[in-house]
Amino acid sequence: MQEKKKVGRKRITFTEEQLEQIEKLSGLGVSERSIAEVLGVSLSTLARRKRDSAIFDTTLKRGKIKAVAEVSNALFDSATGRSGNPPNVSAQIFFLKNRGEKVADWSDVQKIENTFSLDEIINSAKKRIPDTTAEIKRVEDVDSNRGRSFLDSKESLNVSESLPSTKTET
Numbered sequence: 001m002q003e004k005k006k007v008g009r010k011r012i013t014f015t016e017e018q019l020e021q022i023e024k025l026s027g028l029g030v031s032e033r034s035i036a037e038v039l040g041v042s043l044s045t046l047a048r049r050k051r052d053s054a055i056f057d058t059t060l061k062r063g064k065i066k067a068v069a070e071v072s073n074a075l076f077d078s079a080t081g082r083s084g085n086p087p088n089v090s091a092q093i094f095f096l097k098n099r100g101e102k103v104a105d106w107s108d109v110q111k112i113e114n115t116f117s118l119d120e121i122i123n124s125a126k127k128r129i130p131d132t133t134a135e136i137k138r139v140e141d142v143d144s145n146r147g148r149s150f151l152d153s154k155e156s157l158n159v160s161e162s163l164p165s166t167k168t169e170t
Helices: 016-027 032-039 043-052 054-080 089-099 118-128 132-156
Strands: none
Touching (some): 032 043, 043 054, 054 089
């Protein structure tokens, strides 16, 4: 008797070596799309593995955190002169603008807050614009009177007398 083959794709599991490679690539700033290509899986498979496997998700995050920590330490060393070189002023400014925002007022981003009331804006506009309903009615009255006077003048003319005859003899 033959065994039935399982339906579907083979479940992908990652070895310790692959997890180390994933952590290293993630730490180097390689995109998840590129990591998926290196592993020979689709991006959706990678996303599913992140959801299904805490170990896989943690491995990706750990690589990213290590890289950020290393760069942050190098920036700090450069800014303070701990690297053996004189302190780098550009590194100091960059560090203070990006890290010092919560500690001191070092951010170069200007935040402008506006508060307004829509009711106040509408009321202000109404005060600047005269009552438009009355103006529209006045214009309509003038136009209708002009129309009547035009019709009145036509009625006073004897139209049949003033127009040439258009009869044709046959």
